[in-house]
Amino acid sequence: MTMPLQFSPEVAEARAAGRAIVALESTIITHGMPWPQNVETARLVEDEVRKSGATPATIAVMNGRICVGLSPEDLLALGQARDVMKLSRADLAACLVSGRTGATTVAATMICAALARISVFATGGIGGVHRGAERSFDISADLLELAQTPVTVIAAGAKAILDLPKTLEVLETHGVPVIAYGQDEFPAFWSRSSGLRAPLRMDTAAQIAASHQMRQTLGMAGGQLVANPIPPEAEISREAISPVIECALRDAEALGIHAKAVTPFLLQRIFELTEGRSLQANIALVLNNARLASAIARAMVGAAAA
Ligand code: PSU
Numbered sequence: 001m002t003m004p005l006q007f008s009p010e011v012a013e014a015r016a017a018g019r020a021i022v023a024l025e026s027t028i029i030t031h032g033m034p035w036p037q038n039v040e041t042a043r044l045v046e047d048e049v050r051k052s053g054a055t056p057a058t059i060a061v062m063n064g065r066i067c068v069g070l071s072p073e074d075l076l077a078l079g080q081a082r083d084v085m086k087l088s089r090a091d092l093a094a095c096l097v098s099g100r101t102g103a104t105t106v107a108a109t110m111i112c113a114a115l116a117r118i119s120v121f122a123t124g125g126i127g128g129v130h131r132g133a134e135r136s137f138d139i140s141a142d143l144l145e146l147a148q149t150p151v152t153v154i155a156a157g158a159k160a161i162l163d164l165p166k167t168l169e170v171l172e173t174h175g176v177p178v179i180a181y182g183q184d185e186f187p188a189f190w191s192r193s194s195g196l197r198a199p200l201r202m203d204t205a206a207q208i209a210a211s212h213q214m215r216q217t218l219g220m221a222g223g224q225l226v227a228n229p230i231p232p233e234a235e236i237s238r239e240a241i242s243p244v245i246e247c248a249l250r251d252a253e254a255l256g257i258h259a260k261a262v263t264p265f266l267l268q269r270i271f272e273l274t275e276g277r278s279l280q281a282n283i284a285l286v287l288n289n290a291r292l293a294s295a296i297a298r299a300m301v302g303a304a305a306a
């Protein structure tokens with residue numbers, strides 16, 4: 001079998017020239033944001049990466065092939081499609097052999113990025129340990145992927161809909177470095193503050209890049225999670241978002257939402273309850289993550305050339 005990887009012309013050129021590349025996921029487009037802001041945001045994020053001196057590689061499975069870098073037509077089709085699979089590690093091969101189209105979550109995007117030898121990936125928030133996981137056992141495969149696939153993921157922390165202390169515990173158990181960028185506290189997606197101290201802190205992209213490379217040198221499996229706080233002007237305070245989250249969680253429980261549907265349902269519900277404010281925050285934090293990811297990717301390329 002041949003590797004079902006397909007590079008866009010832009011990404012192929014960047015690879016050939018050894019330029020900095022930042023991977024971007026597609027579940028945020030299909031399951032994380034409503035149309036048409038999903039496609040608008042995806043384009044803005046790609047442009048932000050370009051402006052920051054790196055090449056964006058949005059990853060998705062289109063008709064049974066892993067696309068690394070999407071054409072504008074593919075992006076539009078994905079953003080409007082209704083029956084797109086949500087792909088994690090468990091679903092990727094099945095989607096490929098059935099010739100279907102699927103959006104990659106953090107876990108599946110990491111796998112595809114590593115296959116394409118891309119080391120840096122920007123997203124919004126990673127999946128984590130859901131509240132009530134002691135009953136539901138709902139722990140995102142994103143956490144286990146960070147433990148085994150060598151990609152540095154830049155997120156705005158984990159979404160505050162999750163159980164953040166348990167999420168940090170699972171990451172620690174699996175040996176994943178969790179690095180808060182520029183502050184001591186672990187950020188909580190829509191808010192800069194979670195009330196929890198991050199295990200590690202770094203203040204420069206160069207340090208984060210060096211730490212990724214040191215792990216490679218040491219022969220360690222897995223990646224790093226960089227928790228980049230949302231810009232102050234875009235944040236929704238913890239006090240403001242907490243009751244909204246509680247309400248969305250109650251609705252999910254009442255409707256019996258479970259498994260893969262939980263995160264998309266909660267994001268949509270919080271969007272409705274905040275009258276779109278959560279989406280504005282989500283867009284701002286993804287753009288912020290794209291900028292930091294580009295700086296880290298550039299630092300990695302610079303260090304490799306030195
Ligand atoms: N970040 C966002 N919006 C999203 C997601 C992340 O800002 O929609 C997606 C990611 O693809 C992540 C997934 O991997 O949510 C987590 O899903 P689950 O909780 O089912 O593992």
Ligand code: MN
Binds near residue numbers: 138139140141259260
């Ligand atoms: Mn889950």
